[in-house]
Amino acid sequence: TTPPFDLDGSPTTVSTTEATRIEAIWRRVAEDYAPFDVDVTTEDPGAAALTRSGSTDTAFGVRVCVGGSCYDWFGPGAGGVAYLGSFTWNTDTPCFVFTAQLGGGHDKYTAEAASHEAGPTLGLNHDGQTNITEYYAGHGDWAPIMGVGYYKAVTQWSRGEYPNANNTQDDI
DSSP: OOOOOOSSSOTTSOOHHHHHHHHHHHHHHHHHHGGGTOOOOSSOOOHHHHSOOSTTOOOOOOOEEEOSOGGGTTOTTOSEEOOTTGGGSSSOOOEEEOGGGTTTTOHHHHHHHHHHHHHHHTTOOOOOBTTTBSSOOOBTTEEETTSOOTTOSEEEOOOSOSTTBSOOOOOO
16 A cells, blocks of 8 residues: 555645646656557556456556655655566556655656556566666666656667666567
């Protein structure tokens, strides 16, 4: 259980500011996943629609829970957390994005974390640099989604085509 997205201290209602921020986050995440023709939505489809019932089930997904703080239940220093490969599990196993660590729900930071945390559920590993960092922060205006792109104008799926890449996995 994690707290909901909340900017005004009233977690049971959605203010105009919160609705605007949620839409901005959704637009960014939907853009990141547009090449894959998946439904990125803010509507709860229910656990049955997310759970993979078997090898012939072609309609399943993952929930990205957005809100709260890593200190609520996870531990220090995390913008989010996910189980590697959980997208194809036969359970509703969400990943989490902690807005308290992301500029209090800053739309770019939260969207970057949401796109990033959905990645491991699909089996994607972090993009870092060998013997330097687990999360590559990019160069120029660019950073990989599976690295850390909070402060870059352009983030994209990567296959390790940057200096000292520790992961050449093709994210596409």
